[in-house]
Amino acid sequence: VKKSAHLTLVNDLETSAIEISDRGLAYGDGLFETLRVVDGKVPLLPYHLKRFSLGVKALKLGNPLSIADQLERYVRIALKDAFKHAHLKSAVIKVIVTRGHGGRGYRPSPEPELNFITQVYEYPDFPSSNYSEGISLQLCQHRLSHQPALSGIKHLNRLDQVLASAELEASGSEEGLMLDYQGNAIEGTKSNILLVENNKLITPNLEQAGVAGTMRQYLIDNAEAIGFEFEEKNVSLEQLKSADGLAVMNSVFGLWPVKEFAGKRYAVHKICGTIQSHLKAQLSY
Amino acid sequence: VKKSAHLTLVNDLETSAIEISDRGLAYGDGLFETLRVVDGKVPLLPYHLKRFSLGVKALKLGNPLSIADQLERYVRIALKDAFKHAHLKSAVIKVIVTRGHGGRGYRPSPEPELNFITQVYEYPDFPSSNYSEGISLQLCQHRLSHQPALSGIKHLNRLDQVLASAELEASGSEEGLMLDYQGNAIEGTKSNILLVENNKLITPNLEQAGVAGTMRQYLIDNAEAIGFEFEEKNVSLEQLKSADGLAVMNSVFGLWPVKEFAGKRYAVHKICGTIQSHLKAQLSY
Numbered sequence: 349v350k351k352s353a354h355l356t357l358v359n360d361l362e363t364s365a366i367e368i369s370d371r372g373l374a375y376g377d378g379l380f381e382t383l384r385v386v387d388g389k390v391p392l393l394p395y396h397l398k399r400f401s402l403g404v405k406a407l408k409l410g411n412p413l414s415i416a417d418q419l420e421r422y423v424r425i426a427l428k429d430a431f432k433h434a435h436l437k438s439a440v441i442k443v444i445v446t447r448g449h450g451g452r453g454y455r456p457s458p459e460p461e462l463n464f465i466t467q468v469y470e471y472p473d474f475p476s477s478n479y480s481e482g483i484s485l486q487l488c489q490h491r492l493s494h495q496p497a498l499s500g501i502k503h504l505n506r507l508d509q510v511l512a513s514a515e516l517e518a519s520g521s522e523e524g525l526m527l528d529y530q531g532n533a534i535e536g537t538k539s540n541i542l543l544v545e546n547n548k549l550i551t552p553n554l555e556q557a558g559v560a561g562t563m564r565q566y567l568i569d570n571a572e573a574i575g576f577e578f579e580e581k582n583v584s585l586e587q588l589k590s591a592d593g594l595a596v597m598n599s600v601f602g603l604w605p606v607k608e609f610a611g612k613r614y615a616v617h618k619i620c621g622t623i624q625s626h627l628k629a630q631l632s633y
Numbered sequence: 634v635k636k637s638a639h640l641t642l643v644n645d646l647e648t649s650a651i652e653i654s655d656r657g658l659a660y661g662d663g664l665f666e667t668l669r670v671v672d673g674k675v676p677l678l679p680y681h682l683k684r685f686s687l688g689v690k691a692l693k694l695g696n697p698l699s700i701a702d703q704l705e706r707y708v709r710i711a712l713k714d715a716f717k718h719a720h721l722k723s724a725v726i727k728v729i730v731t732r733g734h735g736g737r738g739y740r741p742s743p744e745p746e747l748n749f750i751t752q753v754y755e756y757p758d759f760p761s762s763n764y765s766e767g768i769s770l771q772l773c774q775h776r777l778s779h780q781p782a783l784s785g786i787k788h789l790n791r792l793d794q795v796l797a798s799a800e801l802e803a804s805g806s807e808e809g810l811m812l813d814y815q816g817n818a819i820e821g822t823k824s825n826i827l828l829v830e831n832n833k834l835i836t837p838n839l840e841q842a843g844v845a846g847t848m849r850q851y852l853i854d855n856a857e858a859i860g861f862e863f864e865e866k867n868v869s870l871e872q873l874k875s876a877d878g879l880a881v882m883n884s885v886f887g888l889w890p891v892k893e894f895a896g897k898r899y900a901v902h903k904i905c906g907t908i909q910s911h912l913k914a915q916l917s918y
Contacts (some may be wrong), residue, residue: 349744353654353784356653358653364652364653364654365650365651365652365653366650366651366653366658366913367639367650368641368643368649368650368651368729368752369647371795371846373651373655373658373729373731373750373789374665374729374789374791375635375656375661375789375790375791375792375794376660376661376789376790376791376792377791377794377795380659387904397668403664405798407792407795408738408796408799414805422813444653444658444659444835446658447795451797453823454794454795454797454798454822454823455795455798455799455801455802455822456790456795456798456799458802465653465658467653470874479868490782491782493778493783494778494779494780494814495778495779495793497775497776497796498778498792503792504658504659504660504661505660505661505790505791506661506662506790506794507660507661507692507788507789508657508658508693508780509739510656510660510732510739510740510741511692511693511782512739513739513740513741514693514740514741516740517740527804529779529781535741537737537740538738554800594784602841
């Protein structure tokens with residue numbers, strides 16, 4: 349069970365409560381970012397701010413740049429707080445941004461007063477074998493909604509992820525693989541996926557569904573520097589099963605190889621180690 | 634702007650605040666019902682309880698019957714409160730039910746402690762011309778997510794409705810019509826739709842997307858008694874434009890004819906008057 353938060357702010361007020369009239373609760377009308385803190389820094393901060401800006405634009409919350417500035421301000425407040433506790437040099441910051449309250453039913457106010465909800469958590473204690481030996485990935489029965497207008501962004505409508513991850517309860521698998529309704533492999537419930545085919549990296553394109561993770565984007569941007577070709581494209585279930593290697597990634601845990609998926613066992617591909625070393629050297633992951 | 638709530642409860646506690654750790658805020662992990670009170674009664678209560686039970690089942694929140702019993706209990710508490718204020722004989726009760734807090738990220742606890750959030754509002758003052766002359770219906774550009782696993786139920790993931798209804802700001806239309814990604818007409822942003830074709834009633838089927846409204850279900854169940862054939866089927870945009878009559882319906886306002894949609898004007902079909910009279914006689918709408 350996730351530890352309770354060390355710091356909780358609603359805007360600049362230290363409180364753990366929010367008005368029930370908030371549109372985040374009523375409609376999931378908002379966005380969130382979950383950021384890893386290492387040694388008092390947030391290595392992927394620019395990637396989070398970029399993805400968040402795209403979300404602000406998609407949800408028409410206001411000026412993307414100035415709202416991303418506000419997000420950054422709350423991340424820095426949270427960082428200072430995490431710093432105060434020596435054991436929180438590694439931490440996770442979560443910021444939820446909602447369209448505040450008001451409006452007429454679903455219809456939003458044209459000039460919303462956003463609410464920023466900031467939480468600081470301890471960094472979870474992941475088994476080291478997740479990194480060295482890999483994890484079990486389970487094929488989820490629940491499929492992702494088809495919604496190109498909201499794909500890529502990290503909004504608060506997350507019933508797909510909730511229902512898919514509930515399927516992991518019985519098996520104890522660390523992660524679940526979600527398909528869309530066309531049968532494309534899209535992502536994990538809390539991660540993006542990475543395939544190795546002929547020493548080339550592939551990740552599913554997310555134009556129709558899915559969350560464009562910041563670690564995924566970092567690796568796309570830095571693949572060449574690390575020494576690999578990287579391609580975004582449609583990925584079928586069969587392709588996943590016949591890949592030379594498979595991994596899951598997100599900005600909290602970094603990269604975990606997959607050792608087993610849908611009855612197939614995978615060797616840990618050497619590219620996984622190369623990426624992990626790069627993340628350690630460049631981002632202190 | 635919707636008036637603020639007269640009574641707000643979180644479970645049995647009179648408060649207007651909820652913990653920010655609630656999964657309703659974090660993921661939209663829950664359901665809601667909005668119920669009209671007339672003369673101290675909720676005429677469509679059995680329909681709300683039925684739809685709510687289907688939602689409990691779809692989200693795997695627990696035992697549908699016992700959770701629906703709890704919903705009914707909060708509705709009755711709200712009714713008593715509305716009764717205390719003479720001017721609230723007509724009122725609207727909204728109950729949000731969330732999976733509470735806890736779990737590991739998206740993954741829900743196998744034994745969640747649900748939160749019931751109850752609010753009582755004054756009945757909105759709709760223009761009488763909405764009933765007699767009809768309303769303008771605007772074609773929304775934002776399309777509904779394709780998600781058969783969640784269609785029909787009234788869950789808290791409502792970004793589609795928020796974004797579609799934001800489009801009404803510029804035109805001032807009372808309601809917006811939403812299509813799915815196949816181009817089928819599905820529903821209004823806050824209502825279901827009704828077509829008249831050769832004196833027969835038609836409403837879009839909601840197996841792929843949409844909310845199965847309680848007024849819609851009431852009319853399906855009672856069409857024969859009122860004297861009409863009623864069919865659920867796929868409806869194209871063209872069919873909508875060539876219909877003999879068009880109306881929107883929900884459990885709060887009842888039934889409004891559509892006088893204009895996508896550049897086409899519609900006469901108020903006499904069936905609309907027949908249904909309105911029935912709703913007044915049978916449900917005091």
